[in-house]
């Protein structure tokens with residue numbers, strides 16, 4: 001069936017939007033594109049990009065002889081992923097009447113092969129497969145360490161990163177972040193490797209999210225959305241859930257976009273305010289209503305938290321709060337010091353709530369120890385805002401234990417990040433004890449160098465004995481002066 005006849009000029013044709021022509025989960029779109037090349041030229045790179053990105057069944061270019069009769073025909077089709085890494089096959093030119101290529105059975109087989117491979121990949125990994133992308137003007141090393149962290153974040157969100165694309169452009173593209181050509185390359189790569197998700201290490205503007213989504217027809221996440229996703233997966237208590245959803249809605253609201261005009265025309269007037277309201281307006285209004293409701297609930301929960309805090313501060317028992325980069329071992333330390341069972345995991349953002357326990361020292365002395373959500377570089381402000389009431393507890397602390405992972409290659413950067421966030425949280429007045437954890441992971445010499453460099457106490461939260469110096473320091477801090 002001829003779906004459309006498109007008339008262009010000698011330079012280009014404009015292919016209409018084909019998104020609605022995607023029957024179910026088929027690998028090929030069911031559209032064959034036959035067009036003319038007036039100067040007898042073979043298929044161009046643009047043609048082949050269209051073939052791949054639009055998932056055309058095939059693309060053909062017909063040339064015209066000087067007598068007006070059809071000349072050679074160029075034909076190309078997609079290839080299932082194979083060892084060669086080729087995405088498409090371009091056939092040698094043939095006179096149109098000489099083509100003896102049975103298209104329909106061939107395409108059927110091709111489609112079946114795509115399906116088979118797709119199913120295989122799905123079996124080997126139940127998780128989302130993603131390509132990680134970074135376009136930044138930072139130093140290469142910073143860009144790389146940030147990408148390493150993005151990969152860890154992805155893993156923490158149960159996503160499998162299968163490839164990385166790094167670009168250091170002179171100018172970041174306002175619509176696509178990457179150059180448009182590069183972005184198309186990435187999509188072809190994604191198709192070849194059965195990735196359905198693109199994750200950007202940079203935060204994308206509302207315009208970029210929309211444009212990249214339109215060009216690639218893939219799921220697109222940026223760093224903040226990924227972090228919010230992890231938080232959403234982890235939230236257990238009602239308060240954490242409310243806080244995360246609020247942060248997500250606040251981040252999404254300006255990014256809600258008109259997907260399809262056809263859809264908005266259909267929904268206008270049904271259940272909406274009245275005729276003329278678009279899908280987008282409905283979505284925005286729903287999001288705003290939900291935000292208002294969650295804010296109310298959040299206020300109630302925050303009130304209850306305040307009362308609990310009030311009681312605690314009235315006790316005049318010293319409060320020590322453990323802060324630090326995510327995965328530094330904060331919860332493990334709390335558990336070890338207080339014989340408790342707060343959940344610990346080798347994942348980013350294992351803890352989202354505050355846990356409070358007591359440590360008893362001899363002579364009836366005790367302190368209250370709290371553990372809370374970890375920090376990370378470029379912590380989304382939406383998140384910091386939503387977790388304000390949780391983080392506000394930190395302002396009750398008489399002493400902060402800043403726990404850092406001595407074995408991390410990003411140690412210095414992580415310490416600086418935490419210090420900066422403490423300033424943002426207006427905690428620069430609270431005394432801080434820097435503790436380097438996981439000393440079991442580095443050799444003796446490195447350990448000594450780093451402990452000296454940072455004037456820090458060392459611990460291995462897995463080993464109770466190693467915590468004695470830290471306990472001594474805490475005891476000393478609160479009680480020595482009194483004893484005089």
Ligand SMILES: Nc1nc2c(ncn2[C@@H]2O[C@H](COP(=O)(O)OP(=O)(O)OP(=O)(O)O)[C@@H](O)[C@H]2O)c(=O)[nH]1
Pocket residue numbers: 324325326327328329330331332333343344345346347348349350351352372373374375437438439440441459460461462463
């Ligand atoms: N080798 C070693 N591993 C440790 C040590 N302390 C913690 N870990 C491990 O590090 C991982 C993270 O520990 P958590 O206590 O969950 O870290 P956290 O700082 O609470 O992390 P978030 O709650 O995600 O911010 C876990 O797999 C722990 O077993 C240590 O001293 N040495």
Ligand SMILES: [Mg+2]
Pocket residue numbers: 330331332343344350351372
């Ligand atoms: Mg924790």
